[in-house]
Amino acid sequence: MNGTSEIFRDSIGTITDKGSRNWIFARKPEGRLYNARTIVSIVYLFIFFTLPWIKVNGEPLFMLNFIQRKFILVGVIFWPQDFFVFVIGMLTFLVFIVLFTVVYGRIFCGWVCPQTIFMEMIFRKIEYWIDGNSEKQKALAKSAWNGNKIFRRSAKFIAFFLMSFIIANYFMAYLIGMDHVLQYMKQGIVAHLDVFIPLVAFTSVFFFVYWWFREQVCLIVCPYGRLQGVMMDPNSIVVAYDYVRGEPRGKVKKEEPAKLGDCVDCKMCVQVCPTGIDIRYGTQLECINCTACIDACDSVMDHIHRPKGLIRYASENNIAKGERLKMTPRTYAYSAVLVILLTVLGILLFTRKDIQATVMRVQGMLYQEQANDKISNLYNIKLINKTRKDLPVTLKVEDGDLKGEIKTVGNELIVKRESLGDGVFFIMADKQNVRHRKNAIKIGVYSGGRKIEEVKTNFMGPGSR
Numbered sequence: 001m002n003g004t005s006e007i008f009r010d011s012i013g014t015i016t017d018k019g020s021r022n023w024i025f026a027r028k029p030e031g032r033l034y035n036a037r038t039i040v041s042i043v044y045l046f047i048f049f050t051l052p053w054i055k056v057n058g059e060p061l062f063m064l065n066f067i068q069r070k071f072i073l074v075g076v077i078f079w080p081q082d083f084f085v086f087v088i089g090m091l092t093f094l095v096f097i098v099l100f101t102v103v104y105g106r107i108f109c110g111w112v113c114p115q116t117i118f119m120e121m122i123f124r125k126i127e128y129w130i131d132g133n134s135e136k137q138k139a140l141a142k143s144a145w146n147g148n149k150i151f152r153r154s155a156k157f158i159a160f161f162l163m164s165f166i167i168a169n170y171f172m173a174y175l176i177g178m179d180h181v182l183q184y185m186k187q188g189i190v191a192h193l194d195v196f197i198p199l200v201a202f203t204s205v206f207f208f209v210y211w212w213f214r215e216q217v218c219l220i221v222c223p224y225g226r227l228q229g230v231m232m233d234p235n236s237i238v239v240a241y242d243y244v245r246g247e248p249r250g251k252v253k254k255e256e257p258a259k260l261g262d263c264v265d266c267k268m269c270v271q272v273c274p275t276g277i278d279i280r281y282g283t284q285l286e287c288i289n290c291t292a293c294i295d296a297c298d299s300v301m302d303h304i305h306r307p308k309g310l311i312r313y314a315s316e317n318n319i320a321k322g323e324r325l326k327m328t329p330r331t332y333a334y335s336a337v338l339v340i341l342l343t344v345l346g347i348l349l350f351t352r353k354d355i356q357a358t359v360m361r362v363q364g365m366l367y368q369e370q371a372n373d374k375i376s377n378l379y380n381i382k383l384i385n386k387t388r389k390d391l392p393v394t395l396k397v398e399d400g401d402l403k404g405e406i407k408t409v410g411n412e413l414i415v416k417r418e419s420l421g422d423g424v425f426f427i428m429a430d431k432q433n434v435r436h437r438k439n440a441i442k443i444g445v446y447s448g449g450r451k452i453e454e455v456k457t458n459f460m461g462p463g464s465r
Helices: 006-010 032-053 080-104 107-111 114-131 134-142 147-176 178-187 190-213 216-221 224-231 292-303 316-321 329-351
Strands: 062-065 070-073 076-078 238-241 311-314 355-361 368-370 374-385 391-397 405-409 413-415 419-430 438-447 450-460
Touching: 032 107, 032 114, 032 147, 032 178, 032 292, 062 147, 070 080, 076 080, 080 107, 080 224, 080 329, 107 114, 107 224, 114 134, 114 147, 114 190, 114 216, 134 147, 147 178, 147 190, 178 190, 190 216, 216 224, 292 311, 311 316, 355 438, 355 450, 374 391, 374 413, 374 450, 391 405, 391 419, 413 419
Parallel strands: none
Antiparallel strands: 062 070, 070 076, 238 311, 355 374, 368 374, 374 419, 391 413, 391 438, 405 419, 438 450
């Protein structure tokens, strides 16, 4: 980006020259952007920990139960038959993330990604509280296993595992509902070993991530950092170092100050980086746009009485050419796709039906001659009730020419809440009205006098007269 050697891109900051793990002891960030991120994280965590407790009509406000194939979004229940709506919703979300990356870089990673928030705003704070600041953490890591180190490592291990266990329970609540989680807790471990063992496994995974794997998730597991190279362009806003203003670097000296840039090479931006990179080398895979380097650099600029913003949110064209952010054809294209997807999603959600009906003629049967010069066809009906109440169902033939009459076999059709129902019925029609061998008809599905679905099928007859 700034003419600096690209050798740094051949390795990552978390791996030493010998190939071993390079532990990052990040300096605790401070500043206006860190304070803003803290507020965002508090809101985020408040929503995360309270959402499973909120109910609408006795059901969770949000739940993704893959086992029972039941999904609740903002109080609306979706079943496997609504999977296409879920797919459209996920596509909309992905396009939204892509569009944001094109324009604003990896703001998602630094501000609202669960990995970042849990690591930086929960586990990192616990670590600062138990082990101390970055310098104390380094000293503790190098020290022998004495009483102090054993106590602090044990305390952090317990705190990290307990927090991982709490998070795992909440993730389980999002899958099966908080009522079931509380029921399992009340009934005990022995009664639900089949649930407790996977829960401990998930807890162990979370613990491993935040105890040892940490920033490696963003560098190795998550594909988003690699995708940014494809999605971003010189107009994308990223956390960037203003090399035009900052170079050449050097310590503040009284003699020949005009020959140096504003960067005093204090390396504060490197010390606060949770992934161990030097932002002055330009946009890198490891950068999650957490803004810690911006706050650190601004504090140094304040101290030496120079303008803030040496590291800031900017685009490459903004730094190199002084251009303002401008919308590109690709940005307009992504925006258009996003608007279309949002429109389609809105239409699908608005027109979604509470009952889905499927009517099929009984296989192997044509038509039956009945008394009084009538013809009948036998049908099966399958009903899916997506609501939270039992629905009595009546059927009517909507076709005007056939003038058919429906006779249900057995009791009245009542579909239980959130379940499947089926039934068998005859359609009776006067023979004189059955003009063709195959007659297209429409069947209206009614509940409480309100038409809730219409199904098309065929009525078989003897043929043309």
